[in-house]
Amino acid sequence: MTHKELIIIGGGPIGIACGLEAKKRGIDYLILEKGTLVNSLFNYPVNMQFFSSSEKLEIDDIPFISKEAKPKRNEALEYYRRIVTSNKLNIHLFEKVEEVKKQDQQFEVRSNKVTYRSDNLIVATGFYDLPNLLNVPGEDKPKVSHYYNDPHFYSMQKLAVIGASNSAVDAALECYRKGAEVTMIVRGPAIGERVKYWVKPDIENRIKEGSVKAYFDAEVVSIQDNTITIKQKGKMQEIENDYVLALTGYRPNFSFLQKMGVALSDDGKYYPQYNEETMETNISGLYLAGVICGGMDTHLWFIENSRIHAEMILEHICSKKKVNS
Structure with missing residues (x-):
């Protein structure tokens, strides 16, 4: 069974940001994405223009140059694809995570192709897959x-x-x-x-x-x-x-979080429980990043204000690693 220090579920912009940060810090990581690269952005309308300007969509201080101040879908696809390929990020596309169990302080992550063991887990799955x-x-x-x-x-x-x-x-x-x-x-x-x-x-x-x-x-x-x-x-x-x-909106996959043991609020908003300084949930070693942190309020977190999650999470993982070494 393949073992990794860190598995990142979700190959969107925030999952990519987490992979970049893990690589910089020497963490043995793997990104698992059930569809194509930045799958949610790929499924946006062909003519879509972002609300945010290009610099607010940047990750890891890598410049995003667009023809207009507010980039379009095809420019974003090009930007994030170049980041992944240029940095040779370790990502498996079209590999869907079907089950996660924590056993003996490690996570057993079963995909439709392989079963992995991981010391830490980041869920950065967004919300675009399940319509309201x-x-x-x-x-x-x-x-x-x-x-x-x-x-x-x-x-x-x-x-x-x-x-x-x-x-x-x-x-x-x-x-x-x-x-x-x-x-x-x-x-x-x-x-x-x-x-x-x-x-x-x-x-x-x-x-x-x-x-x-x-x-x-x-x-x-x-x-x-x-x-x-x-x-x-x-x-x-x-x-x-x-x-x-x-077009009545979309929601995160809350049942996926619940099956892993992540606590959700019972007020109909389904806010997941996590430490705001480390992004670690009530499950030790399991972190959340990106829009999934907002529960049903999917407008709270987006690329420009959640890209910092990558650094917060990897800082915490590395600090635990130092303590245990």
Whole structure:
């Protein structure tokens, strides 16, 4: 059985940052990523532009040069790929961790390919894999997707976009401009306050002029083959519809943490328990890094304010190593 001082679960930007820090400190590490490199970023919409400027997406003080102040998806993929290849980071792609057990002060990490033993473990798995479901009849129909990629697909189609976050607004605008007949269905009274400041006026003006239809204070009741039924202020309405983009957000894999023994809050937010100075959880040797630290509040942690987790965690691992040597 292969033994490592440190296994990092997740090959996103923060997992990469942890690998870089481990390599600098001479720690025998391995990054395990269930998909492609920076899998979540790869699955972002093809035309997505980040809210953050390029320097805020940098890790380990490696410059990120982009054409515009706020980089796009393809530039971020290039940046993080270059970091991994140039630094020859030890990463296994398309290797999914299926089970983690702690035995005799070590972690047994079983993937779909190999079983490892590790002294320490970092979970940096993000949150993009599990969508917040609507839990309505018809949500499992082929016309419904919780992920948005390319607006061309929806050209000349009647498209319902559910949600009012950055992803929903971007999808609504791009699809409208590619010829889709877009209807937004929003649970709240207005477009979300955290929508990118240069995009928010655009969608509000398109709604005001009638180019994009919007139902506020509304919710989806059911989805049929050719229609979608919504409830707005107590009134039921049926809208002609070809496709549905349910962009209602995503959540971390809390069951994965619970199976490892990580304590979560019972207030519906599922905040994991960890030491804010070391990022170590209630399980000795098990650390959290990145957005997963925020529970359901996935807007609390992102690349620019969680890249420091790598240094905090590796500093603690190295300090324990000195004590035990």
